Structures are given as C-alpha cells and as structure tokens.
Amino acid sequence: MAEENWIEVGSIDSIEEEDLIRFDHGDKTFCVYRLTDGFYATDGYCTHEVVHLEDGLVMDDEIECPMHQGVFNIKSGEALSPPACEDLKTYPVKVDNDKIFIKID
Amino acid sequence: MKKKILILGGGQSALYAARETRRNDEKVSITILGEEKQLPYERPPLSKDYLLNKKNEEDLVFNNSKILDDKKIFYINTNIEKVDFNTKTLVSNNEKEYRYDILLIATGSENNKLKLDNNLENEIHYLRNLEEAKIIKKKIENKNNIVIIGGGFIGLEIASSLSQLNKKVTLIEIGNQLMGRIIPKPIADLVKHTHEAAGNKIILNKQILQISKFNENYKILLSDNSELEADFIIAGIGSKPSVSLFENTDLKLDNGIVTNEFCETSIKDVYAAGDVSNFYHPLYKQYIRLESYQHAQNHGICAGKNISGLKTEYTSIPWMWSDQFNLNLQLTGICENFDEIIERGKNIENGIIYFFLKNKSIKGACGLGVAGKVGRDIRITTKLAEKNVMVDKRILGDESQKLNKLISK
Secondary structure, eight states, X not given: OOOOOEEEEEEGGGSOTTEEEEEXXXXXXXXXXXXXXXXXXXXXXXXSSSOBGGGSEEETTEEEOTTTOOEEETTTXXXXXXXXXXXXXXXXXXXXXXXXXXXXX | OOOEEEEEXXXXXHHHHHHXXXXXXXXXXXXXXXXXXXXSBOSGGGGTTTTTTSSOHHHHBTTOTHHHHHTTEEEEEOOEEEEETTTTEEEETTOOEEEOSEEEEOOOEEEOOOOOSSTTGGGSBOOSSHHHHHHHHHHGGGOOEEEEEOOSHXXXXXXXXXXXXXXEEEEEOSSSSTTOTTSOHHHHHHHHHHHHHTTOEEEOSOOEEEEEXXXXXXXXXXXXXXXXXXXXXXEOOOEEEOOGGGTTSSSOBSSSEEXXXXXXXXXXXXXXXXXXXXXXXXXXXXXXXXXXXXXXXXXXXXXXXXXXXXXXXXXXXXXXXXXXXXXXXXXXXXXXXXXXXXXXXXXXXXXXXXXXXXXXEEEEEEEEEETTTTHHHHXXXXXXXXXXXXXXXXXXXXXXXXXXXXXXX
C-alpha cells in the first residue's frame, strides 16, 4: 500500500502559539497554524481574492484575511465573515518527534 | 397580524440588517425596497475587478440571492417618492403604498455632480452602482484618452483599472495631495508615484474651469489656463447622504439622518444605518458619518439587533481599504486630533504604517503595502484603539517586533 502523503513542514518551534507560517510545497501553498490546542493547516490563499493569509491575524480559532478582513474558522475552513463567502480548504496535520506534518491530497 | 419591517434602500446595510433581524425573529415580515433591479451586491469590485473583467455581474451579488429566499426576506424593486411618518406609510412612484411597523432607512449616499454651465453635465460619468459601471465598461472599449476628475479613492481605483486596461489616463485633483489630508502625505506620495510609474498622469492643485466639446472629444480648461483633451470623462468628487425624500418631514437631518448609538432616528420606530446615517459614536463622543464596506455591514447588523429589540450600542472602530494596482491601503480609527505620529516600516514591499496617537494611546493608523502586508498590523491597531490602551512606542516603530504582543488577553 502506498505511503500516505504526509509532508514535513518543520519543527513545532517554527510557529509561535496563536500564529501561523506559510508553507510552500511544489506549486501549492499553505498556511500552518499553531493554536492553543494543536496544529492546523489550510490553503494559503484567501478564497475571496488572491492574497496570502500568511500576513493575516490569528485570533482564537480564526484567521482573518489581511486585505479585506474576511474571516475563516481555521479548524473547519468555514467562511465566517464577508467579503469571504467560500470556505477555505483544510488539511490534516500530525506531530511526530516534534516535527509537523501535513497530509496533502 | 405579523409585524412589518420595511427597509428602504437595497444595499449592503439593508441586506445585513434584514438578515440580522430575521436571525433574531422568525415571525416578523421583512421587505427591502430597493431602487436597483439587482439584489444587494458588493460595490468595491465595481471600480476594480468588474472593470477589469475579472468578476461579472453575478459574482457581485452578496453570497448569491439564496440568502433572501432562505431567510424569507422579500426584495421589491421600486422607487419611493413619498413618506408619511404619521401614518407609517411609504408611497412609490406608481402610487403603491407600503405600510410599516418599523422602518429602517438605508438609502446610502449619492455622488456629488460636477456643475458645468453648458449641456455637457450629462456626458460626465460617475461610478457608484452597477448600471453606471456597466455603462463605463461598455463605453471605454474604444476610448483611449480618459480624464478622471478627483483624486480620492474612487478616482484612483478607476485610474488604476484603466491603466491596467492600457488606457491613457490623466487624473486631476483640486487639493495639494491625493486622497485628502487625512492620508499621511508620504503615503499619498507613494500612491502618486505608483500611478505615475504605471503611466498615469496626475495633476494636483488644479481646478476645472470649463469643459467644452469639439467633434467627439472634450477640451478641459484648468485653473492655470492649461488645456487638456479627453475622449471620456469620469468624475469622483465626493458624495452626500441620500436624504432628499425626507427634506420636508420631521425627520432630523444634519449631514445625513441624525441617529443615536442604537441606530434610532428622531422619529419613533424609524431607524437609519449605513452611509445615510450621521450617528453618535459612544467611543468618540461625537457624531460621525462613514462611507465604507465594513461600516455598511456592521451598522446594518447593529440596526437589525435594535429593530429586534436587542438594545445594542454601535461602537465599531472605522476601517476602510482601497486597492490600486498591487497596493492595498488601509485606514483605521480616527486619524485626526492626534499629538504624535509613529512610523513603522520603510518600504511598500513589506508595508509602511503611520500610527496616530493621543496621550500615548493609539487612535488610528494608515498603512500602505503590497497586497496584504499591512493588514495584520492595521487590525491590531483597531483592537488597540477599541481598548484605548497605552502602547509601547518602541514596539510600534520597530518592524522586527510583532505587534501581536501589544494585545493583552
């Protein structure tokens, strides 16, 4: 059976709590978040206009787009506040030996 | 009988007030009376992605029209010509009467028009609604020498879009900097340089004395007696609240409809929200009128709560943005009446922000950067302004230190 597609992002220390980092892999780009209860990952670009969420503000479980303040739930990807109306894609994350991995389809 | 909520005006405030009212009350009837054929739509893309053909008409409608169907909110396209607050009745131009128990006025604002002493006034274009944007988009197809009158956000956004459509653009501004004095001069200058680098010509400190027509083109005479030629003219010279319907009524007007912090007007059961409302802001202890996306939404939501009986003060900190070329400008709080300015950042690639402080507390900020670069810090500024906390100025001015640490939990 083929190995599941877990990609190493980096050390858990690379992200401060309630913050995020950008992670690029191939032609894809993601945001990887450290919340109080663990690590999460979403697509990198806002679903409203093409702007990367890496410069957005993480507050509790939410990421706010830095350009027009569309808000998404980091865990579910749900678009919570306009102008964002399309949900953000999320990805499974695991931590192994203090390293963060995300599962890309 | 079901309680009838009428919302006059079909823009963003109207939609969000309707949704919030429905969220709090399943039983009332909610009807939006809008002057436009389209269901409530997003206006920011009109001057940008719509002109640039990146978004079409359907993309602009707020999260598609299903919101209205699902929440049982009715939208009627009509022009209201009379209002009688005593009998609680609105009358349309085709004599149809609409009765209300509670009325929300969200008629927005309308463009100031250029005054000319000839018959060319109707040939000057303005961009506020979808119909106007459609006309501009169609007519500029074969135009290539476009003059924009007014160096505010709308004029500059149109100039940016037209430049990207490879049009020759000249923008004329009466003031000595772009975007008015509320924008820090260095930021206004950076925006000017960006336009000029893209080929747009910016003329400051000049008034329009006269516009005349020869063949199919226009001649524009400026206050220094210089002349410009154009094959198309767009003006963006400010706006005023849409209150003409109420001018001979008891409704208290002063730079819009005077509204308290609960969106209530001077007349019982009549509320106002969005651009049309000159509202009391409890944090600033003064009346302010705002024209922005965020305000239209949040004020509409606040009106919806109050209409539903959930007494809610409107304390939102103002925030607005403008997108031009690859730049995103953001403004938050109140950027006047400060006693100190702190600069953060050195270049637009990483963002430059000017913070406005009074008594060591942040009152507002204005930032400019390549898309997204100033957003987080501007958002943090909003939160700091909300709490009116004293801030460590060294952190504000030091780009290497994240501002997140200034927000106390």
